[in-house]
Amino acid sequence: MTSSAWYGLLDHRYAQYRKLRAAKVGGMGTASRYAVVACACALICLLVWTAYAGRERLEMTGPQVQLGGNPLRAGSRKLVGEQSPEGARSEGEVGKEEKRAKKASNQKMLGEQQVPRLVQEEVQELSMAERQTHKEAFECDRHSPLTDVCTLQGDVRINVETGEIVLFARDPAILRGPLSVRPHPRKWDYNAMRDVTELRIRAMDAAASQEFPHWECTSHHRAPAAVFSAGGYCGGAFHDFNEVFLPLFQTVRQLARDVVLFVADLKGPWWWRGAPAADTLVGAMTKHRIRLLGQRNDTQGEAQGVQCFERVTIGLRHHLCMYDEFGGLETRSESLAGARLSDFGPFVAAGLRAEVPSPARVQVAEGSTPVVGIVQRRGTRVLANFEAMLASAEAAGYRAVALVLEELRPQEAVRALRQLDVLVAVHGAGLANLALLRPGAVVMQILPYGEWGKGRLVGREYRNLADLQGAKYLEWHVPLQDTSLVDAYPLTDPVLMDPDSVWREQHTVAAMRIYHQQNVSMPEDMFGAYLRHIKKDLVFKEKLRAESADMTM
Incomplete structure (x- = not known):
């Protein structure tokens, strides 16, 4: 069948359908028509009422959802701001009461409201448990x-x-x-x-x-x-x-x-x-x-x-x-x-009434004289040329302070260390006092011969302490010719020629005992050169701080 024949057949069927529909509608009575219209209106009203009621129910259950779904707690919280028996309150009064209720404790708030007894007892038990804990x-x-x-x-x-x-x-x-x-x-x-x-x-x-x-x-x-x-x-x-x-x-x-x-x-x-x-x-x-x-x-x-x-x-x-x-x-x-470790010094200085009139952080203004403290030990690891080092520090433009920490009372030690810009000491327990320095200071640790070397931890504790303190840390390693061990051992002895083997083959405590028993020296010209370099660095850092302060003003 051709397409034109198909289209003619469809048009014929559609014409028959329209005649049949017109006959059925035309045959419907007036009462039936009104009934259909009434049912449609009723259905529309029902849908509108259902939507409105659902909205009210959602608003009423809002506090319950917000409080995690506990109906008892939601009800007790809902009571705050309800109308009193004397009559309705204004919105301003309700707002004031809500603010007062927020400031009051839960226990006081629940005692003032007429809440279910079960909720009251539950909150009291929780409050008691919190107080006991x-x-x-x-x-x-x-x-x-x-x-x-x-x-x-x-x-x-x-x-x-x-x-x-x-x-x-x-x-x-x-x-x-x-x-x-x-x-x-x-x-x-x-x-x-x-x-x-x-x-x-x-x-x-x-x-x-x-x-x-x-x-x-x-x-x-x-x-x-x-x-x-x-x-x-x-x-x-x-x-x-x-x-x-x-x-x-x-x-x-x-x-x-x-x-x-x-x-x-x-x-x-x-x-x-x-x-x-x-x-x-x-x-x-x-x-x-x-x-x-x-x-x-x-x-x-x-x-x-x-x-x-x-x-x-x-x-x-x-x-x-x-x-x-x-x-x-x-x-x-x-x-x-x-x-902060940098707070330790001020804390104990205030407790001992031992603070000195110095800036909280090391500041060496250009043209001023920095202060260097050189620690001299008693017993072993003594600086053999201690007096010459003091003179070299004075020649480098410092005020040199001789420190024998074992002989200082705590108040004296705190006052002495809080005024220093630079601390110089041979490795030993006394270097722990660097915790009393001000941030920005410089610490030079002199490591005796045999105690420095690859893989050894000697002296690292004071580098760690200086880093926490905010101090600049330097090390100087004593060479063989500047140790007193050359007078105690032959030059061919492993103690002098191969310290690594001594540390490797002997117990650590035994090795430390060997190398702790020495006195050392630091050549005065080298020490002076170190101090002049440190002084330039301190003054340079102070210039940078002054310039940055000017830029921020």
């Missing part, structure tokens, strides 16, 4: 590779003479029983920790406190307490700074010296460097008398009894570590410490 704690943090720190909070009592520490707990969530801790930040070192007392701390039921009359408080303190050990290798400057002074600073600096310090394992009064306890670097960190754990009397000779606190920290946090090995490298961080 905030008030009582009995836990030890052992994650650090260097130190363990325990926290006791609540009714904490310290029997100072026996060294016992007890928390009388009310919170049933606090596990009763003992914990042990050695409060010294060198826990990886077995030899050092043998000299650190292991403290046993215990949590007991508060009701049991009446059964132990010997736990009756001699004195109550609003200030918190910090307990630490001066055992291990303490007594030398390096270990005093690394394991006591810097960790203690990190632990208590936020307390503005309102902290009571308890020291365990004190080896003797000489640890205070010949000064009263209050006039030491430890005393600079507290405004209270220092207590001595395990002894009858404190540092002022008074009986100590049972001291009671609301919070006690046992052990010291340690993120200002100097050395790289045994976890020091990954632990060292001012951000983790929450403290």
Whole structure:
């Protein structure tokens, strides 16, 4: 069939359909037509009403959705701002009430509103749990590779003479029983920790406190307490700074010296460097008398009894570590410490009333005289040409200060170091005092013969300390001809000819013992050249700071 025939057939069928539809509609009565129209109108009204009702329901359930779907809490929050029985309130009054409700605590707000009793009791239980959690704690943090720190909070009592520490707990969530801790930040070192007392701390039921009359408080303190050990290798400057002074600073600096310090394992009064306890670097960190754990009397000779606190920290946090090995490298961080090493010097200087009238940062103006401190040791690693080096420093345009740190009291050492622009010292424990320098200073470490070499860590701890302090660090390596070892060993001895083999074949302690037993010298002309270069660099940095300040004005 052709396309024209198909189109003719379709037109014929469509004409028949139109006639049939017209006949059916025409046959419908008037009543039927009105019924169809009415049904259509009813359907439209139903759809409109359904949409409107759904919108109202969504608005009413808004607080419930916002509060996470809890109908009880949504209902209680909905009551804030509802109309009072006396009548409707204005929008301004509702807004004021909502502001007051936000400022009030949840407990007070729920007490003022007529909320379901179930919700009220639930919130009261949560509030009580929060208060108990905030008030009582009995836990030890052992994650650090260097130190363990325990926290006791609540009714904490310290029997100072026996060294016992007890928390009388009310919170049933606090596990009763003992914990042990050695409060010294060198826990990886077995030899050092043998000299650190292991403290046993215990949590007991508060009701049991009446059964132990010997736990009756001699004195109550609003200030918190910090307990630490001066055992291990303490007594030398390096270990005093690394394991006591810097960790203690990190632990208590936020307390503005309102902290009571308890020291365990004190080896003797000489640890205070010949000064009263209050006039030491430890005393600079507290405004209270220092207590001595395990002894009858404190540092002022008074009986100590049972001291009671609301919070006690046992052990010291340690993120200002100097050395790289045994976890020091990954632990060292001012951000983790929450403290800057450059704040240590001003902190202890203020506590000792030993600050000197100097800028907070080293500034050497052009034409002024910088100050260099040259450290002379007692015993070994002495500077053989010490007097000549002092004269060379004066000739280079410096004011030279001779420092024998072992003979200085803490206040004197702080004052002397806070005025320096440059510090020069042979490798040794005394270099730990560079933590007291001002940022921007220059540190020159003289490494004795045999202690410098590839792969050796000798002296790196002071480079780390200088970097944290914001000081410029320099090293000078003593050559063979400037060491006294040439007078103690034949030239063919491996100690002189092959130090690497000595360090490789002997124990590290044995190698250190060999190379620590020497005196050294630094040629005066070379020392003067170093100082002139340092002086130019200091003045140049000061010029840059002045120019940048002018540009910003």
